[in-house]
Amino acid sequence: MTTDNATDSYGLHQSILPSSEGLYGEFGGKIGHPELAKAMDEIEKGFREIIKDDDFIQEMKRLRETYVGRPSPIFHARRLSEHCGGAQIYFKREDLNHTGAHKINHCLGEVLLAKKLGKTKVIAETGAGQHGVALATAAALMGVECEIHMGVVDIEKEHPNVSRMKILGAKIVPVSQGAGTLKEAVDSAFESYLADLDNSMFAIGSALGPAPYPEIVSYFQSVVGREARAQFLETTGTLPNKVVACVGGGSNAIGIFSGFLDDKEVKKVGVEPAGEGLDTLNHAATMTLGTKGEIHGFKCYVLLDKDGEPAPVHSIASGLDYPGVGPQHSLLKDNNLATYDSATDAECLEAFMALSRLEGIIPALETAHAIAYAMRTAKDMSPEDTILVNLSGRGDKDIDFVLDKVTL
Structure with a gap:
């Protein structure tokens, strides 16, 4: 496995390695x-x-x-980019893996x-x-x-x-x-x-x-970041301005972020569920509104109720409705090595339909949060700028649910 001066002997960046405890x-x-x-x-x-x-x-x-189908490709979403205006949007196609996700x-x-x-x-x-x-x-x-x-x-x-x-x-x-x-x-x-x-x-x-x-999960997911960095350089001759991924627990995000942690000029953005709005109780925006606490035997940012217990949370995406987040993301946030934003249920559905209709790719609702952020932020960037989104899963599982929520 490839290494560099900032990685240990099996390729994980030092900033996301644990202590002996x-x-x-x-x-x-x-x-x-x-x-x-x-x-x-x-x-x-x-x-x-x-x-x-x-x-x-x-x-x-x-x-x-031979089984998963790696490496998954990088795809330039030209029609979506044109629709949004501004930055060019690219996807790391983890949805093409066997089983449809990272x-x-x-x-x-x-x-x-x-x-x-x-x-x-x-x-x-x-x-x-x-x-x-x-x-x-x-x-x-x-x-x-x-x-x-x-x-x-x-x-x-x-x-x-x-x-x-x-x-x-x-x-x-x-x-x-x-x-x-x-x-x-x-x-x-x-x-x-x-x-x-x-x-x-x-x-x-x-x-x-x-x-x-x-550590175990980020080790196995780090292949996404290693591939993505090399592929993006080969495809465009440069690195992306932003690398974006949805965040619930954080596996797909830590996977792609890990390939760019030495690249200070690349902004790493995790996108979590704003649900029905950050001004309501119906969200799962742990990094945005959570506090430091404990859940399931580990310390992280967590959404707590008035009694100090993990709070009920909401997201249109079942894979993101968790009141805690991975400890590596908590550290990246505190060390300003990554930033965390959010997208609402409504923005998620809009992004889901936009990618489906403009590029013929039906994304998972989880991933659609990251797509929503990319669509929102692209228009404020230059046409020479680039955004790489980890398209972490396909939306076969979500189609009936979405059809009940949108008017075609």
Whole structure:
């Protein structure tokens, strides 16, 4: 794997590497629960070993090329750029990966790690279902049992992905507690994992949670940033002015940002859900309106209620409705290495339809938040300027939901 002076031996930038205590500055950390802490130590040890193993490295290379379809291409959205005016908009086409999103990048690695540890089952949460589909896919490929916990609200909303998971052989566990969305799915999945630590591994769906998960997921997603930087230079002869990605937990954003962290002239922008408006309680704008706190065993920016507990959140995109965010993003924000903006549900739907009608690409609602920001900001930039958006997922799963919301 390629390295430079600012990266460690396996290619992650120093600014997003944890301390020995799993901390990113004051964020992140190791879980305190004794049994879970022991399991996390086992996973971390296995991860450290596997990423130095030549057989594993070659197997990941083979699967990326022949199974996922990497490298995913860079696409110049000429009609969308002309429609917006100003800057030229480009996309890193992670939607073209097998399973339709960036999630397959870390799911293959997580299932390979589970097998190395002698586990027969992987357990995970999912919101929009993209992580669930990718994990079920990797589990089917490698002959591992798969259990996916999903909120009942998201099951109804994202039924195409639920059907895919079932076809792939995954067991779906509906979660009706609380709001019945992503946070509750995480709670439920951790409970199931705690009941079967010997035989199972928790395969988290984003670059968050207690150590070592943020590092594991960002390691596997860093391929997006490495590819994107080299491809953009080859395509345009220069680097983009802005690199943009949606942020819920933060896996696709940390993946593409990681390739540009040495490039101070490239502005990294994460776009989170403003929902029904930042002046309402119906949003998930963690980085914009959250405070420093703790959720699911790690420290990060988090939206809290009046009692100091993680607050109920809202987004039109099921994969973004989480009240916390990855610790690496929390550190990038505090160190001014990335900035964080937001897009409303209405802006998201507008962007979803614009990309579909102008470029023939139906994006995931999660990704449409990043597209909305790019459309909004492009018109205030020069035609010589460029914006690179991580098109992190396709919108097959969202089409019925969107058709109920828009007038054609």
